[in-house]
Amino acid sequence: xxxxxxxxxxxxxxxxxxxxxxxxxxxxxxxxxxxxxxxxxxxxxxxxxxxxxxxxxxxxxxxxxxxxxxxxxxxxxxxxxxxxxxxxxxxxxxxxxxxxxxxxxxxxxxxxxxxxxxxxxxxxxxxxxxxxxxxxx
Amino acid sequence: xxxxxxxxxxxxxxxxxxxxxxxxxxxxxxxxxxxxxxxxxxxxxxxxxxxxxxxxxxxxxxxxxxxxxxxxxxxxxxxxxxxxxxxxxxxxxxxxxxxxxxxxxxxxxxxxxxxxxxxxxxxxxxxxxxxxxxxxxxxxxxxxxxxxxxxxxxxxxxxxxxxxxxxxxxxxxxxxxxx
Numbered sequence: 001x002x003x004x005x006x007x008x009x010x011x012x013x014x015x016x017x018x019x020x021x022x023x024x025x026x027x028x029x030x031x032x033x034x035x036x037x038x039x040x041x042x043x044x045x046x047x048x049x050x051x052x053x054x055x056x057x058x059x060x061x062x063x064x065x066x067x068x069x070x071x072x073x074x075x076x077x078x079x080x081x082x083x084x085x086x087x088x089x090x091x092x093x094x095x096x097x098x099x100x101x102x103x104x105x106x107x108x109x110x111x112x113x114x115x116x117x118x119x120x121x122x123x124x125x126x127x128x129x130x131x132x133x134x135x136x137x
Numbered sequence: 138x139x140x141x142x143x144x145x146x147x148x149x150x151x152x153x154x155x156x157x158x159x160x161x162x163x164x165x166x167x168x169x170x171x172x173x174x175x176x177x178x179x180x181x182x183x184x185x186x187x188x189x190x191x192x193x194x195x196x197x198x199x200x201x202x203x204x205x206x207x208x209x210x211x212x213x214x215x216x217x218x219x220x221x222x223x224x225x226x227x228x229x230x231x232x233x234x235x236x237x238x239x240x241x242x243x244x245x246x247x248x249x250x251x252x253x254x255x256x257x258x259x260x261x262x263x264x265x266x267x268x269x270x271x272x273x274x275x276x277x278x279x280x281x282x283x284x285x286x287x288x289x290x291x292x293x294x295x296x297x298x299x300x301x302x303x304x305x306x307x308x309x310x311x312x313x314x315x316x
Contacts, residue, residue, distance in 0.1 A: 004199055022193035027206055030190045034200010034216060040193060050200055
């Protein structure tokens with residue numbers, strides 16, 4: 001299975017008309033493996049192993065994600081092992097994140113477990129993100 | 138931002154109210170509604186997680202999906218899908234094998250279906266084999282491939298997950314007779 005090209009997100013939020021794109025929901029019992037690409041919202045309560053490109057990603061409490069995330073807006077309430085590339089990152093109090101968080105603005109709630117580097121990047125970095133950098137230890 | 142402001146404001150508001158209550162006891166009736174409106178805020182952002190997974194039409198998945206519950210696919214899946222009940226909506230596309238107890242197809246599958254109960258609706262487009270125990274094909278459905286019943290294999294493979302469905306089907310008539 002070939003690796004699909006990186007789908008970059010729009011820096012500016014979508015206009016209200018296109019916001020009606022139906023959001024996808026991966027339930028608690030679902031395990032997905034591979035590449036998930038969407039222009040809309042993605043809610044994950046199950047387990048995902050792989051790369052996610054979305055406009056907005058919500059990893060619900062109890063959700064587990066192993067891999068990289070590229071999105072405009074990311075909200076984490078579950079466990080994540082991997083890297084986040086997002087303009088806006090919110091880590092809820094139930095979040096457990098290991099890896100790297102490339103962000104333009106980040107919110108970490110009290111109680112979140114974060115074992116990660118959080119490099120700040122200007123919006124232009126995310127705009128010109130055509131290929132994910134090689135993971136470094 | 139909102140996270141902190143919300144958490145910080147809550148105790149602040151309470152303290153303010155408590156102070157106000159202490160200072161001016163007759164005004165207790167006024168702050169109470171304010172407290173009531175402030176309380177639902179933290180609980181609001183937790184949406185109820187339904188068991189059914191929905192792959193919306195904007196989503197493309199390259200890889201495998203596996204679930205012990207139902208899956209509804211309106212988008213594109215390039216890989217195998219395994220679930221109790223799989224619904225492939227019209228406009229959806231699956232390239233790969235779909236395994237399940239019940240599969241309802243209104244979109245396109247390029248690959249194979251292996252399920253106990255298969256429903257191909259009028260907009261279904263199936264290129265590949267269908268292995269089933271029970272099949273319904275509406276007029277207008279497109280099939281390019283073999284349809285063959287296979288009783289031993291699919292039953293044994295999905296027997297453990299099949300029992301709830303069987304029970305459900307059995308209980309329904311008894312409930313009707315009771316009524």
